[in-house]
Amino acid sequence: MSEKSTRRQFIEGSCRVLGLVTVGGAAGLLTQRTSANAVYQVDPFKCTTCDLCRTSCVLSHSAVKAVNDFEKCGYCMLCPAYMDVLSKPDERGIPTGKVCPQDALKRRVVGKVDAEDPNNNYYEYVVDEALCDGCGKCVKACMAPAGNGSLRLEIRYSRCVECNECAIQIACPDRAIVRVATPGMAPAGPAR
């Protein structure tokens, strides 16, 4: 009985050591291949604003939001990303429809205000992230030549849950969701 149990113990022990060595070796092998920590981000040059960012994220309210780069924004009164330029104009000739289905793109008058003629004013455009669902309609409308390309889609790390594999990346037809290392990842690229 005791002899049998010692033999069994010996076999179990060897298997255990073998297992530990294998596990340790595989972990060591993989560590050589790592590149620190990585996050997902939208490559604005590849993105075609196909709307899949809105629907593919594992969160029901996507982690992708539109972001306005103020340095590139023209502060226009007739912003093609804010108002639907083809919609019915009001009595002053300003289109009444809006591009954003969620009304998430907000604007306010900045600089010297001309109360008489709204066409003379500059407007600051800010995306309300609580409303934005990442559909990218404003980004598309802001592309050249109509716009400056100051709006772009971005994965917001305050919302992203860092899935093992990004569901949007799988869905993206343009391969625009890229994996980048965390240091120096700021996605502030030039306008397209």
Place this chain on the structure above:
Amino acid sequence: MRNGWNLESARTRYLCLLLLVLAALASGVLSAQYQKKPPDFGGTYSFPTPTHPEPRADWVRTLDVAMLAAGLGLAAWIVLNRRSRDGTVLLSIGAIAYFGFYRKGCICPIGAIQNVTLSLADSRYMISFGVIAFFFLPLVATLLFGRVFCGGVCPLGAIQDLVLLRPVKVPEKLDRALGWLPYVYLGLAVWFAGWGLHLTLGTWQIQMGRRFLICEWDPFIGLFRVSGPFHMLAIGVAFIAGGMFVGRPYCRWLCPYGGLLAILSRVSWKKVEITPGKETDCGLCAGACPFGAIQHLRAEQASCLACARCYMSCPQELERRGIPAGDAALIQVQRP
């Protein structure tokens, strides 16, 4: 052959290149006319900087790994040394709070199977230290202490463990047959994570790229995030409802990582033993185990989920702790 318009001659190539550069410059100038410069506000307005929320800092990622390691150590101590069900319940609640609701179920060792496979199959794929640690630490813990990861650290297991109200005994044959499913799922998950499916049968084709099946069909992650696609939430609710009467169905019959741990736990250094060396073979523990893990009156390592329910059903354990055994002692007396 004439020298003038031969495309291969160096001069023509330079000419073409020059034309291309000129065309590019011209288009640049044309498009620049459409670009509206930001207005000059004359110092009355300062441009706001767009916010870019930082990703999780490296030390927070390290904290995840530290929490996992601490959880594994704590689980081993509670189950093997303290032999306390209350401790396991507390640890489970902690795991659901941290790995479940705070970390929103990502990263987890179950999903890390796919990251590890993909990085082995494709050298361009980036894998982070955190994922490596999450995949390998529970494996090491299992070789040392058995499936303590399942017992109190895995948030998916913990949530099923806590909703278990009235365990129904599953027929042993069915239990064993379903026990093969984790390996089928593991094979599928590994295959899809590393290679995807590319099948051609005559004119009929299936083309599916790499997919992380385990993550796409994870039952509880949607509940932890309180959002997600309908199918995930529906499966989650179904598993919770079923898990009230059947002990931890996902862990026993689907979890691919559980399949891996079951193999490793067979040779673990320490094991769950209810009353080592003092068994009375009364069989009370087998009735207390909701997972059918007590076979032939002993805990079977491969299917034992280290939940610590069995200890308090044992008259010997009660005697050791000096607790009046009550009904358990009566039953023991009645037996010859």
